[in-house]
Amino acid sequence: MFIAVTAAILITMALxxxxxxxxxxxxDRVLAVNMFGTKTVLLIAVLGFLTGRPDFLDISLVYAxxxxxxxxxxxxxxKFGDLGTAGGRDEPAED
Amino acid sequence: METALDIVxxxxxxxxxxxxxIGGLGLIRLPxxxxxxxxxxxxxxxxAGLILxxxxxxxxxxxxxxxxxxxxxxxxxxxxxxxxxxxNAAFHRGQKxxxxxxxxxxxxxxxxxx
Numbered sequence: 001m002f003i004a005v006t007a008a009i010l011i012t013m014a015l016x017x018x019x020x021x022x023x024x025x026x027x028d029r030v031l032a033v034n035m036f037g038t039k040t041v042l043l044i045a046v047l048g049f050l051t052g053r054p055d056f057l058d059i060s061l062v063y064a065x066x067x068x069x070x071x072x073x074x075x076x077x078x079k080f081g082d083l084g085t086a087g088g089r090d091e092p093a094e095d
Numbered sequence: 096m097e098t099a100l101d102i103v104x105x106x107x108x109x110x111x112x113x114x115x116x117i118g119g120l121g122l123i124r125l126p127x128x129x130x131x132x133x134x135x136x137x138x139x140x141x142x143a144g145l146i147l148x149x150x151x152x153x154x155x156x157x158x159x160x161x162x163x164x165x166x167x168x169x170x171x172x173x174x175x176x177x178x179x180x181x182x183n184a185a186f187h188r189g190q191k192x193x194x195x196x197x198x199x200x201x202x203x204x205x206x207x208x209x
Contacts, residue, residue, distance in 0.1 A: 002108075004112065005112050005146060009112070009115060012119035012142070013119075015122060015123050018123060019123055027128045027181060027185040030181060031135055034135065034177055035139070038143060038170065038174065041143075041170070042143055046146065049153060054159045057166065058162070060166055061162060061165060064169050064170060068173040071181075076184075079180075079183065079184035079187055
């Protein structure tokens with residue numbers, strides 16, 4: 001049963017990767033990569049159950065954290081132009 | 096009792112997988128970055144939630160379930176945050192939402208000609 005779920009998650013990851021390769025704008029690529037990361041979290045969790053070793057859940061939790069930080073960092077770079085700008089503003093920095 | 100729990104878990108897992116694949120299909124098929132966020136949102140809420148709920152039923156009352164609940168809570172907090180940041184960044188960088196009726200071009204407001 002877990003094999004079917006794993007296959008479904010892998011199909012979804014392939015679709016997300018297709019969008020990341022096709023994506024006309026960079027935001028499509030960021031969206032697809034973010035979704036790919038979320039699916040990776042799920043895949044690691046299901047693989048832990050599939051192989052009978054639920055210790056993989058710790059890796060999955062850490063992957064979720066890293067994925068979120070990475071997405072926010074890339075979006076900040078896209079919005080402000082550099083990573084050193086102080087946050088908390090709604091308007092992009094003028095330079 | 097064991098069989099009943101297994102059936103509940105399988106139903107949750109299969110429904111979550113179907114939702115995840117529908118979201119992936121939406122990511123491919125939808126026309127715009129703002130509409131594609133809906134597809135990603137489906138996989139992040141219903142897909143991840145139902146699959147993790149199915150795994151929780153398999154895990155029973157143990158440390159595994161606590162970790163799964165932590166993952167679910169974290170996903171439910173971060174997914175809207177990153178989607179909001181993405182929409183904000185795209186809008187501030189001049190990405191215009193696609194307006195108009197579905198199935199029509201950007202400037203085409205007339206009914207479709209055969």
